[in-house]
Amino acid sequence: MSLIETARLTKKYNGNAAVDTVSLSIREGVCTALLGPNGAGKTTTLNMLTGLIKPTEGEIDFNKNYAGDRRKHIGYLPQYPKFYGWMTGEEYVSFSAELAGLSKKKAKESTNKMLSLVGLEEDRRKKVSGYSGGMKQRLGIAQALVHEPKLVILDEPVSALDPIGRREILELMKTLKQHTSILFSTHVLHDAEEVSDDIFIMKKGKIIIEGGLSELQQKY
Ligand code: ADP
């Protein structure tokens, strides 16, 4: 069953299509990679799915079981998240939970659960300014998960990290995909191959290749 389908989704800036008639289907319960070089239109696509920017043309259809406020069903980690360094990790996640509309009690419970899921329970009372890149990224993932969305969208979740940080996040994504659907962007084929089930390859605003990982590996 698909979670989101787009039909001829298009975003133009000054007449140029950053995303050009993209029709894709995101399956539920799997990890999907949007793979492509810088400037391909990945961030713009993700921002349209989250509702942060409006398409110029085309449609986005959500599975009707998840109709309503899109933010409730989607968790998002932008490529360059703003972390408030003066907050502790715990404050940051519970603040995000309250912004997502959780009650104080539910926010606290969920914050505990997600910090432990991403392996930050021991560092939860430290200020975010002292976190490593990998820790910040794990915190960003905890924040994206805190309202238990159907789909988590991660924009280039490993591209800014050193090899150790990359490894941490890729392993975490493998765990996460057992609990929730994931859509992430990357410019690294190997990352897409390692964690995703479905891959969409994007170039110059268009999807040029799509399919299941094993199917693509046989074909190319
Ligand atoms: P990717 O995430 O694959 O690197 P982007 O979606 O960020 O690609 O960008 C796709 C294209 O759209 C690029 O050429 C980029 O410069 C352009 N673009 C993105 N956002 C804007 C914007 N707000 N205004 C003008 N051009 C933009």
Ligand code: ADP
């Ligand atoms: P990515 O690394 O995913 O391509 P960018 O660095 O291109 O991301 O984009 C970062 C931010 O700048 C995004 O909000 C994007 O919409 C905006 N942006 C990108 N290209 C342009 C552009 N040519 N003009 C204005 N804004 C842009």
